[in-house]
Amino acid sequence: MTIADRIQTLRKQSGLSQEQLAERLDVSRQAVSKWESGQSIPDVDKIIALSELFETTTDYLLKGTQPQPDTAEKSLDSALLCAGAGTIINAAGLIAAIMVWKEWQTELSVGIGLILMLLGTGIFLAGQVIGGQKRTRAKRLFILPNIWILSFIPFSCAFNVLDGLAGGYTGLIAPVPMIGNSIPAYVLCWIGYLVICGAADLVLAKKL
Numbered sequence: 001m002t003i004a005d006r007i008q009t010l011r012k013q014s015g016l017s018q019e020q021l022a023e024r025l026d027v028s029r030q031a032v033s034k035w036e037s038g039q040s041i042p043d044v045d046k047i048i049a050l051s052e053l054f055e056t057t058t059d060y061l062l063k064g065t066q067p068q069p070d071t072a073e074k075s076l077d078s079a080l081l082c083a084g085a086g087t088i089i090n091a092a093g094l095i096a097a098i099m100v101w102k103e104w105q106t107e108l109s110v111g112i113g114l115i116l117m118l119l120g121t122g123i124f125l126a127g128q129v130i131g132g133q134k135r136t137r138a139k140r141l142f143i144l145p146n147i148w149i150l151s152f153i154p155f156s157c158a159f160n161v162l163d164g165l166a167g168g169y170t171g172l173i174a175p176v177p178m179i180g181n182s183i184p185a186y187v188l189c190w191i192g193y194l195v196i197c198g199a200a201d202l203v204l205a206k207k208l
Contacts, residue, residue: 004038006061010054011036025049052136079138082127087142089120090149097153097175107173113153121150143204148197155196159189 034040059065097113164171167181
């Protein structure tokens with residue numbers, strides 16, 4: 001099997017058309033067609049990009065050398081487990097912040113939530129450093145749900161402060177949106193959160 005065959009096989013296994021692969025790599029469809037027909041070979045930077053996209057090694061793309069099973073399994077474990085652990089800790093931070101606020105109504109709840117989220121994100125980033133060839137999948141699995149989790153507390157605090165300023169009082173630093181001046185503003189807050197996070201998810205899903 002030649003490098004042209006390997007690129008074509010990996011592309012089809014990923015469910016991508018030539019146009020979609022070209023868009024991901026920022027090249028023309030004709031360039032992808034030439035790679036797959038053996039008329040040309042991708043540049044070094046494109047080989048690296050292909051290996052990350054298809055979650056394989058550059059050695060496999062260039063020479064057909066299969067990655068060692070132990071290495072592949074280690075990469076899968078380190079990257080994906082760190083992404084999963086980071087997401088769980090971030091979600092726990094959000095839940096803890098809300099529970100502390102409901103119980104004691106203290107601004108400390110925001111600090112607790114943000115500290116846990118910082119820890120969770122740090123674990124994910126550590127996985128990106130040691131995660132080998134599975135970093136792309138781990139990045140996708142972490143970023144898409146965490147757009148919602150990580151933005152909730154800052155979004156809530158910003159709304160509460162701005163709503164307070166609009167009403168002529170000091171807004172609460174709380175991890176959840178509070179019904180302040182008006183119910184319509186509160187409803188618009190939730191709509192804005194859903195629209196912004198949903199749109200960010202769609203954009204990043206295409207890029208990732």
